[in-house]
Amino acid sequence: GEDVEQSLFLSVREGDSSVINCTYTDSSSTYLYWYKQEPGAGLQLLTYIFSNMDMKQDQRLTVLLNKKDKHLSLRIADTQTGDSAIYFCAETGSGGYNKLIFGAGTRLAVHP
């Protein structure tokens, strides 16, 4: 079945880079997404990558996709305290309709 896995927790020092990893099982996924959830709020789309790309950069964010290994990562350069949040990886499921399959989320803690 479809599954998306992420580590649950990551702690980094302010100013360092953060790398959040995700693995997925559905090789037919067309798009893969990263969402951010700040405390007390809903999820907000950070970025997405099309499955025929291997990298996408958007300001401090870099998404890397290894389709062979079904591995997706999100790198945040110069991590700030405002980046503290839960980050969810998601893929479009198969089955003939668009449906997002979410990972459990990685809680990023940024400390001074």
Add this chain to the structure above:
Amino acid sequence: DADVTQTPRNRITKTGKRIMLECSQTKGHDRMYWYRQDPGLGLRLIYYSFDVKDINKGEISDGYSVSRQAQAKFSLSLESAIPNQTALYFCATSDAGMETVTDTQYFGPGTRLTVL
């Protein structure tokens, strides 16, 4: 004003009570979703609707029902609430459709439901 709103934002209720959570959107999207979020489990899909006449079960629909009253409104009901339905509930809309290939979802702020 927020594009996706949910009411109430917090609710405490007792076992056996009927509860309705409401969601409204001003984004003009056809697709709407209800998820629940539990710590360590991420988001799980309860129900989704691709248009006003379309209702589909998600992965955890047992104990829940929905109503799509209009394009802009999608409500979730718990007919007889039980404690393991204590969770954070999110409504979302999607821009997926004939003219878009992505499925960007836009989330409401969530409803925290506690069933005692």
